[in-house]
Amino acid sequence: MQPLPYGRQVIDDTDIAAVEDVLRSDWLTQGPAVPAFEAALCARSGARYAVAVTSATSALHIACLAAGLGPGDRVWTSPNTFVASANCARYCGADVDFVDIDPRSWCLDMEALEIKLRRSAGDGTLPKIVIPVAFAGRSSDMRRLWELASEFGFCVIEDASHAVGATHHGLPVGSGAHAHMTVFSFHPVKIITTGEGGVVLTNTAALHHRLCALRSHGITRDAAEMDCEPDGPWYYQMLELGFNYRMTDLQAALGASQLRRLDTFLTRRRHLARRYHQMLSGLPLQLPLEDPFDESAWHLYVVRLSLPAILQSRREVVERLRNAGIMVNVHYLPVHLHPYYRRLGFSPGDFPCAEQYYREAISLPIFAAMSDADQDRVVSELEHAIR
Numbered sequence: 001m002q003p004l005p006y007g008r009q010v011i012d013d014t015d016i017a018a019v020e021d022v023l024r025s026d027w028l029t030q031g032p033a034v035p036a037f038e039a040a041l042c043a044r045s046g047a048r049y050a051v052a053v054t055s056a057t058s059a060l061h062i063a064c065l066a067a068g069l070g071p072g073d074r075v076w077t078s079p080n081t082f083v084a085s086a087n088c089a090r091y092c093g094a095d096v097d098f099v100d101i102d103p104r105s106w107c108l109d110m111e112a113l114e115i116k117l118r119r120s121a122g123d124g125t126l127p128k129i130v131i132p133v134a135f136a137g138r139s140s141d142m143r144r145l146w147e148l149a150s151e152f153g154f155c156v157i158e159d160a161s162h163a164v165g166a167t168h169h170g171l172p173v174g175s176g177a178h179a180h181m182t183v184f185s186f187h188p189v190k191i192i193t194t195g196e197g198g199v200v201l202t203n204t205a206a207l208h209h210r211l212c213a214l215r216s217h218g219i220t221r222d223a224a225e226m227d228c229e230p231d232g233p234w235y236y237q238m239l240e241l242g243f244n245y246r247m248t249d250l251q252a253a254l255g256a257s258q259l260r261r262l263d264t265f266l267t268r269r270r271h272l273a274r275r276y277h278q279m280l281s282g283l284p285l286q287l288p289l290e291d292p293f294d295e296s297a298w299h300l301y302v303v304r305l306s307l308p309a310i311l312q313s314r315r316e317v318v319e320r321l322r323n324a325g326i327m328v329n330v331h332y333l334p335v336h337l338h339p340y341y342r343r344l345g346f347s348p349g350d351f352p353c354a355e356q357y358y359r360e361a362i363s364l365p366i367f368a369a370m371s372d373a374d375q376d377r378v379v380s381e382l383e384h385a386i387r
Contacts, residue, residue: 003325004378007189007299010265010369018257022249033249037256038199044165044259045174047182047201049208052247052255053215056161056185056198060088060131062214062245063181063200066207067129067155069094076116077131077159078108078140079334079354085131085159086335096344097127098336100351104289106302107140108132109353110148117152129155134163134173136288136331137191137269137297142168142178161185162299164192165266169294176203186251189367191265191297192258194251218242265368269298272366272375276301279379283386286360300331304360305386318362320385326378329363 022033038050053059069075075089079098086096099116102109113130120126130149132140142158149156158179160166164186166173174182184190186197200211213220218240223230226237247255258265273296277287286304288296305314314330321328334354336346348355365378 001325001377003327004365004370004374005327005367006329006363006365007367008369009188009193010261010367011193012261014260015254015257018253019250022253025249027249029246029248029250031249033252033256034247037247037252037259040256040259041174041184041199041201044262045172045182045201047174047176048203049201049205049211051200051202051208051211051215052252053198053200053245054247055196056159056183056187057084057088058215058243058245059183059185059198059200060084060157060159061091062211062243063157063183064088064092064094064129065214066200066210067157067180069128073128074125075129075131076113076127077335078133078135079336079351080106080135080332080357081133081159081335082161082332083335083338085133086341088131089129094128096341098334098346098351098354099130100353101135101357103353103357105135105138105140105291106289106357107135107138108145110141110144113145114148117148121152126152127154129157131157131159134158134160134166136300136302137162137166138289138291138294139163139166139168139173146178155180158182161187161190161198163297164190165262166297167295173297174201176201180204181207186255186258190299191269192255192262194247194255194258197247197251197255213240214242215245216242217244266295266297268368268370269366270295272370273298273301275372275375276364276366276379279375280382283383298366301364301366302331302361303364304357305362306360314360314362317382317385321362321381324381324385326365326381328365330358330361331363332358334358 041050069092071093073094077085080101089096099113156179163173182201186194221236284306
């Protein structure tokens with residue numbers, strides 16, 4: 001049987017036609033497709049502004065810069081995430097610290113965050129930015145985080161790379177109700193794809209203006225922003241050190257086509273998540289939290305092995321599944337345990353909930369093109385692997 005990946009894109013003829021239309025047009029980049037995609041993302045999320053870029057990593061980078069992050073500043077984030085959630089701070093010369101995860105949601109622990117904030121307020125080490133991570137498709141407790149941001153004065157950049165189409169307390173993730181900026185990813189294993197790509201969403205005009213400048217070399221063609229009269233209609237000036245983080249029209253056309261099928265993708269992922277919950281309920285596993293206030297996008301379906309009840313190690317279970325063609329994965333090695341961050345002073349034991357989670361977690365296949373029969377195969381092989 002064909003190997004079953006943990007995630008993959010779903011491309012159809014409408015996506016191919018959308019990209020072909022751009023290929024036959026006058027604009028492959030810096031044309032009308034990117035603004036159209038940005039407008040569609042705003043309409044879907046409720047955000048006022050969208051800035052589409054080359055990846056969620058570049059989105060996090062310019063979001064930090066737009067928030068004024070620099071050397072001597074601090075960013076706090078979750079250790080249970082991809083490294084980009086922390087690396088974006090290092091790109092700006094800032095320091096990084098982490099807050100442990102909640103043992104049930106596997107997102108940022110708000111109680112631990114509050115304790116750390118109050119301690120840091122006393123010794124003058126408060127963060128400039130906190131980056132909560134919408135792990136596996138579900139947001140952190142953003143309402144509580146927003147209250148803490150108001151009290152302690154930090155900027156909130158939600159890394160919602162996993163959560164395109166998710167809702168939190170009835171509002172779309174990305175609406176800006178509880179974040180200054182929100183980042184989505186359009187990598188092929190995410191909910192929708194542009195190949196590679198990402199976006200920053202915000203409701204603040206000044207942030208939007210700065211994000212647009214940072215995305216495109218720090219260049220302006222607006223005479224009102226220049227330090228002299230322009231030499232002619234061709235003239236531009238570089239006002240600050242920016243980057244070439246522009247999304248192409250080819251990517252944007254694919255993204256807009258995918259976005260029109262977002263509800264179909266979400267419906268299928270949520271169906272598969274419900275089936276997993278039903279079929280796995282009798283096994284010695286901790287299943288993902290079902291939150292009555294949120295609708296997860298179900299980018300990942302993660303289970304935790306109850307290892308004392310299972311004689312095999314997690315590695316043995318993973319290898320058995322992969323040998324059977326079920327290409328499970330593990331998300332994530334805690335960021336603070338990577339060699340780069342250990343060299344910055346972090347050590348095993350610093351964030352015990354994230355470390356215990358990592359020792360037990362397995363990401364099972366879930367994607368919109370996955371059939372019920374595929375899922376039955378996953379469950380059957382998992383039952384066999386943990387006997």
